[in-house]
Amino acid sequence: MFKLMTQRVMRKGILCGILMGSTALATMSPAYADSAEPIKIVENNWTSQLVLSRITGALLEKAGYNVEYKPADNQLQFVAIGNGDMHVQVEVWEGTHRTSFQRQLDAGRMIDAGSHDAVTREDWWYPAYMEKTCPGLPDYEALNKCAEAFATPETAPKGRYLGGPIDWEKPDPERIEALGMDFEVVNAGQASTLWAELDAAYRREEPIVLFNWTPNWVEARYDGKFIEFPEHDAKCETDPSWGTNPELTHDCGNPRAGWLKKGVWSGMEEEWPGAYEIIQNVNFTNEHIAQAAAMVDVDGLKPEEAAEQWIKENENVWNAWLN
């Protein structure tokens, strides 16, 4: 009996040893300043993020770092960065990413590496031809007056608002209730279905009001505007007495100038102090982003080619970041 037990303990010990050995190998990265390990930059699946990532990566390479790019999901990327499996995200959007980002910040697994000058906006949007049907747009009350024009069998008699991707959700139902609007939210699920509907409706000049954001390639291809809701205020989301509806919260629009941040793994400062500093300095404006995205969406370049060209054309901009 005793022998059997020791045997078992020994076997366990050996197993642990083997496993520990391989983990030790895995995590054995040189501890000196500015490690030679590659910095892993997250790539999402929309244009501006891809180009900005490539620009940032190329700049880090100029400064002598090894860089790798890995694709990642919009939300799961934060888990990955928090664990140190990935290291840098150059586009953290206030609207989309706030919750997931904040969770990693609170747990001390990620660090906020500062905001870009660029501002972002995410809200209800309509194509310009709707102004013929609904005079008074972009005001939200004017939209509400012709809600019926937006109705479909699923929502009739209410108007149909095509909401954003599911992992991107806004307090739209709350807002509709608080502002007393005759609309119902139908979620598009993912960005590409939003554009598919927009494209089809735009060609037929059908009524549509949908979720959109800026900066985005869509602005260059489709003419339209954001709906103007009462201006956003932090109190609007928590304090019912704020705004036009004294009983409910969310009687306002989304922020008109939301932030766009850079987020990095909390271990980055220790592992690559120089690179961390560069990331903190990186600062894109709305013009930069539009310019970079247009190179891909309009000129048909690949993201890495666009990054190269952007770097060539904007030497004075990034020189300041590197020094």
Add this chain to the structure above:
Amino acid sequence: MTTVDTNAARSSGGAGGNSLTYAIGLRCMRLALAAAAVIAAGYLMNNLFVWARDYPESWVMPISRYISAFFDWLGYKADFGLFTFRDLTRAVSQVLEWPLAFTEGLLVSGFGGVPLLPLPWVTVTLIFSLAGLLLGSWRLAAILLGCFTFLAVFGVWEPAMNTFSLVLVIVPFAALMGMAAGVVLAGAPRLERGLSPVLDVMQSTPHFAYLAPIVVLFGFGQVPALIATVIFAAPPMIRCTLVGLRSVSPELIECGRMAGCTKWQLLSKVRFPAAAATLLLGLNQVIMQTLAMVVIASLIGASGLGHDLLIALNSLKLGTALELGAAIVVLAVALDRLSLAASRYDPYKRGEQKRRRGILLFGVVLCAATVAAAPFADGLHLYPAAYTVTSAPFWDAVVIYVSDEWYDGLQAFKNFLLSYVLIPSRNALLWLPWPVVIALVAMTGYRIGGGKLAATVATLAAFPLITGFWVPTMITLYMIAMAVVVSILIGLPIGLLASRNERLSSFILLICDTLQTFPSFVYLIPVVMLFKVGDVAAITAVIAYATVPMIRYTNLGLRRVSAQTKEAAEAIGCTKRQLLWKVELPLALPEIMLGINQTIMMGLFMVAIAALVGTKDLGQQIARALSDGDTGRGLIAGLCIASLGITADRILRTWSRKRSEALGLTG
């Protein structure tokens, strides 16, 4: 009750006249009575008890919170003294990384110091064409040559090889694990019964539900993609192994025993060859499911076709997305046809040795030559970008044409469908109070399988209720029921047709492969352009995907009916119709039932994808949980989907077993 049933069965079998009308009339009346009873009960309950209409919030068990807390603990805190739980999973990850790094080095990135790698496109194409020639025929060689040249010429070589390097590891891994599990379970029916729900859960829980814990435990990149894929791709292999091994006739096994086979010989020389057709279908399914996962894998760090495809979709470059999707299908077809040939390859054929030696020699020389020449000629190493072609503008034009021309007609059809079929049935289902729904499920279970089955399915049906997901589960049920019924109605006749004609069958199976691997993300776009975001688009997408197994398994089942049996039936004077209804279909019932099971599972699996076209079902709950980082809620919603699947599976399986027994078929 029983008399009516047998009467009905007998009369539908051919006896006409009064008894038939009588039986049908009685049946209709009973159905109407039952429906009236259900409506009355629903009405009463809704009006008398508030708790029956809306399940009270306070009765919901906070299981999801415990699960979240558990995974948080497991991922970040669990410490076994010497090492933490995450160290353990990360170590496993490291081990799995090796084969992946090897194929990736070979095909994509090369290894640090080794020259001449990654392999030039010409060499890779050559290797696979020659393998096709060796294992199959000139025809297969030409197909493989075409497949790989397609990837190069359409300029998707690099992402395709990225994906291929992952697939080359996952497929054998999942197939071997699935087969081993199948063999073990085939010998242990009790274990199998216990684990069967686990298989259902593995297959029908959408990935989005478990991606987050996988990412925490196994990191980011190829390995978690591999794990997520194996969870999803292995169950069909296990099931096919089980069904295949079970259907080997006891006489054959007896025969093997008498010939003095060892256990291993019995397995490899008798049981596997006898079950080959079903096992091959399992392998085909592993390949297809693996490639179907390519897009999902890109969400957790696997670069390749999936990532590029999502980028193209998000800027509405439909044509490009279509080409990338086609590349995924091409990889699937190439692998599938090659593995099919490999399994039929007979190395002991006359003259084979000489032929093999010739091809191998020729191949080695040619490959060495191309590898050596590659550094001197750019076009050999990477296909020259200047010579790539694209059909994207053409496809863009097609999609625009279709969505403009067909729109009005389809719009009317869609509105009719929504107003008179879909919305009323959804509302009816949502109107029914939950005690009535659960009672209905339990009664169905009781009628088909007795008290035990009733208890099982009632418990399963109650799961979404007590976890607080009743409404989204009902919406899911409505969508799935609609889609599955249509899928079966379409798939059964097509599978029947395919089983009658060799050429038609290979064409239909190619379409099946395409539907199964072509990323639904792509064909959702034209569907949305035509139908707008909503239930019709979602149900259409589910049907497109879930019809495939119905076709495949019906085809397989009918083909497996032995020629002698059919001959015997014809000899005793069966008409064609009698042959089909009385002989073939009953004999093919096990496969057909497996097909229905797989149709339901795949339909449920698609629910998560359908959430991408704006449904308010469990899929949406899962996606929302993912963005809130709420592991528990996501998993529970996933389990609710699985519970729907298992309920259906239990009921159908018991029913089919009873039918088989009634027909005197066992096993």
